[in-house]
Amino acid sequence: MARVNGEMVVAIDGPSGSGKSSTSRMVATRLGLAHLDTGSMYRALACAVSRAGINPQDEPDRVIDLAGSADIRVDTRPGYDTVVINGVDVTEEIRDPRTSARVSAVATIPQVRVLLVERMRDIVERNDRRIVVEGRDITTVVCPDAQVRVLLVADPAVRMARRARELGDDVDQTQMHDQIVRRDRDDATVSQFETPAPGVTLIDSTSLDLDEVVARVVALTEQVG
Ligand SMILES: Nc1ncnc2c1ncn2[C@@H]1O[C@H](COP(=O)(O)OP(=O)(O)OP(=O)(O)O)[C@@H](O)[C@H]1O
Numbered sequence: 001m002a003r004v005n006g007e008m009v010v011a012i013d014g015p016s017g018s019g020k021s022s023t024s025r026m027v028a029t030r031l032g033l034a035h036l037d038t039g040s041m042y043r044a045l046a047c048a049v050s051r052a053g054i055n056p057q058d059e060p061d062r063v064i065d066l067a068g069s070a071d072i073r074v075d076t077r078p079g080y081d082t083v084v085i086n087g088v089d090v091t092e093e094i095r096d097p098r099t100s101a102r103v104s105a106v107a108t109i110p111q112v113r114v115l116l117v118e119r120m121r122d123i124v125e126r127n128d129r130r131i132v133v134e135g136r137d138i139t140t141v142v143c144p145d146a147q148v149r150v151l152l153v154a155d156p157a158v159r160m161a162r163r164a165r166e167l168g169d170d171v172d173q174t175q176m177h178d179q180i181v182r183r184d185r186d187d188a189t190v191s192q193f194e195t196p197a198p199g200v201t202l203i204d205s206t207s208l209d210l211d212e213v214v215a216r217v218v219a220l221t222e223q224v225g
């Protein structure tokens with residue numbers, strides 16, 4: 001295994017379905033790092049909001065209260081991916097297309113973002129800054145000082161096809177469009193993940209397989225002085 005020693009924060013941003021989680025998990029495993037999927041934290045909050053019967057558009061203050069008070073536990077061992085909020089294991093629920101449809105309404109509330117960014121940075125520190133962190137604003141807001149910063153993109157049609165293959169018969173074309181195109185449009189109102197910020201490496205995976213993407217990210221970690 002190409003383990004790295006010392007501090008190594010790898011920040012990976014990108015639009016929905018661009019391969020952030022698959023890539024991050026494999027990079028973390030290969031390098032002996034922890035893995036934080038920050039989208040899972042917004043998704044967990046969206047589950048708790050829904051369980052509490054809160055409508056984020058009508059009652060943003062209740063969402064903000066929950067974002068501040070909720071006990072959110074994420075397992076940062078690569079491949080474990082367990083997420084528990086207020087004692088409820090939502091690991092499966094966060095991947096339900098209904099959660100995907102609701103999560104942007106929670107993640108686009110600015111005060112919610114401030115509260116969760118604080119928690120994300122805390123998790124990075126608790127992992128001794130040896131971690132792969134993925135999301136939409138990791139390279140720009142959460143960890144702009146990361147050793148490696150990547151924006152991972154892929155053509156929307158390719159992302160939809162990959163997601164459709166993953167979900168099988170469960171999701172129709174309208175839902176797929178909502179999960180990828182509509183979600184990106186909403187999420188892009190609060191984060192900049194469509195073009196790389198200065199110093200961020202762009203990787204377009206449209207015609208790269210997963211192993212090729214992982215190899216490129218690992219190569220970037222090897223260039224860190
Ligand atoms: N380079 C690639 N080539 C082919 N398939 C890929 C590639 N990268 C990811 N995939 C597949 O695309 C799908 C979406 O990948 P993944 O869940 O990692 O994306 P994501 O960016 O984390 O998505 P989301 O933003 O919705 O959480 C998965 O089925 C994954 O196996």
Ligand SMILES: Nc1ccn([C@H]2C[C@H](O)[C@@H](COP(=O)(O)O)O2)c(=O)n1
Pocket residue numbers: 016017038039040042043103104107134135136137138183187191
């Ligand atoms: N750093 C982040 C991470 C995620 N989000 C939002 C955007 C998505 O709609 C939602 C779920 O993320 P996903 O699991 O699809 O990566 O959370 C964000 O705004 N910032």
